[in-house]
Amino acid sequence: MLNKASIELDGVSFKVQAGITVKRALELRGYKVSKYPDPASLFTPCETGGCWSCAVEVDGQPQRACLTIVRDGLSIKTVLPDDYVPRRIVTGFRGHQVGGVGTPWWLKSASGYIETACFAAGCNFRCPQCQNWDITYQSQGKLLSPREAAERMTEARYKFRVDRMAISGGESTLNRAWLLEYARELNKLNSDANARIHVDTNGSILTKDYIDELVEAGVTDVGPDLKGFNLESFMRITGMEDRDLAERYQRTAWEAVRYLIEEYKDRVFTGVGIPYNRDLISVQEVEMMGEKLSKIDPELQVCVLDYRPEFKKQDLVRPSYDEMVEIHTVLSGKGLKTVVCQTKYGHIGPRPDMA
Numbered sequence: 001m002l003n004k005a006s007i008e009l010d011g012v013s014f015k016v017q018a019g020i021t022v023k024r025a026l027e028l029r030g031y032k033v034s035k036y037p038d039p040a041s042l043f044t045p046c047e048t049g050g051c052w053s054c055a056v057e058v059d060g061q062p063q064r065a066c067l068t069i070v071r072d073g074l075s076i077k078t079v080l081p082d083d084y085v086p087r088r089i090v091t092g093f094r095g096h097q098v099g100g101v102g103t104p105w106w107l108k109s110a111s112g113y114i115e116t117a118c119f120a121a122g123c124n125f126r127c128p129q130c131q132n133w134d135i136t137y138q139s140q141g142k143l144l145s146p147r148e149a150a151e152r153m154t155e156a157r158y159k160f161r162v163d164r165m166a167i168s169g170g171e172s173t174l175n176r177a178w179l180l181e182y183a184r185e186l187n188k189l190n191s192d193a194n195a196r197i198h199v200d201t202n203g204s205i206l207t208k209d210y211i212d213e214l215v216e217a218g219v220t221d222v223g224p225d226l227k228g229f230n231l232e233s234f235m236r237i238t239g240m241e242d243r244d245l246a247e248r249y250q251r252t253a254w255e256a257v258r259y260l261i262e263e264y265k266d267r268v269f270t271g272v273g274i275p276y277n278r279d280l281i282s283v284q285e286v287e288m289m290g291e292k293l294s295k296i297d298p299e300l301q302v303c304v305l306d307y308r309p310e311f312k313k314q315d316l317v318r319p320s321y322d323e324m325v326e327i328h329t330v331l332s333g334k335g336l337k338t339v340v341c342q343t344k345y346g347h348i349g350p351r352p353d354m355a
């Protein structure tokens with residue numbers, strides 16, 4: 001016989017199967033949960049414990065609904081207290097010599113550190129070839145408030161003597177309240193004109209109003225990483241199985257790129273990422289991505305990442321240098337003036353005749 005637990009949820013008592021998660025208990029009581037932000041739902045995008053977007057109050061303490069297990073006597077409140085400070089598992093805060101897709105290409109050739117980077121745990125994708133899987137799927141780790149993370153990043157900036165401060169992941173945008181407050185705090189601590197606040201993202205929940213708020217908070221550089229042109233490729237690369245959700249994520253990411261250029265080209269540096277590995281996406285599809293991006297803005301920086309064997313895709317073969325040269329030629333042929341291709345020997349920069 002299944003063990004039952006008596007719990008209280010927003011002041012109402014009921015019995016539920018012991019051992020399920022708080023998230024599941026909420027669902028069983030008719031609460032909405034969602035993997036796309038929706039004010040009427042509890043947002044549970046990662047379900048691995050890293051993002052803390054799903055925080056609810058459990059026995060008077062903020063806890064993750066996706067990981068917390070129901071037991072007898074538990075009291076859950078779905079509305080957090082007014083003084084709740086968002087938190088997230090974030091690691092890193094170290095100098096970075098290469099940068100991300102949102103790093104201007106001319107800095108990538110510099111020697112030494114070009115920015116400091118931190119990595120937020122938790123992602124709404126399940127990319128089988130994730131290059132940062134150990135951090136992405138980490139559910140245990142240092143939980144930081146926006147202020148604590150901003151202080152660490154500022155210390156790192158001065159330690160590594162750089163002006164650029166990047167956050168990546170995992171997926172950096174999942175916990176919106178946390179990221180916005182982090183950017184505001186970082187902006188306050190780095191009010192000089194040289195400071196750059198850089199967000200690398202998969203763009204999947206980066207709606208226009210979210211972009212507006214990020215810019216308002218002080219973000220200066222954004223690197224949306226687009227994971228395909230066709231939905232099938234997008235789902236293969238991201239490991240997603242829910243077609244409707246994948247379509248929504250993909251559409252939001254492409255719309256984010258368009259909006260960043262149309263609304264903020266003079267204020268925000270935007271660099272887009274594209275994946276390449278012939279086992280995941282064809283050259284023709286990369287070409288279609290290039291054509292679409294060129295129509296948005298031929299000057300847009302497009303950085304092609306040569307996907308290598310990682311995580312669950314140890315059978316991948318890293319693209320050869322010659323393959324990346326071909327990709328570079330194909331994208332430049334679509335009129336893109338700022339194509340950067342990552343290779344095992346370093347970056348291939350924009351063609352001088354395109355500048």
Ligand code: FES
Binds near residue numbers: 043044049054066122
């Ligand atoms: S959805 Fe629970 S921590 Fe991310």
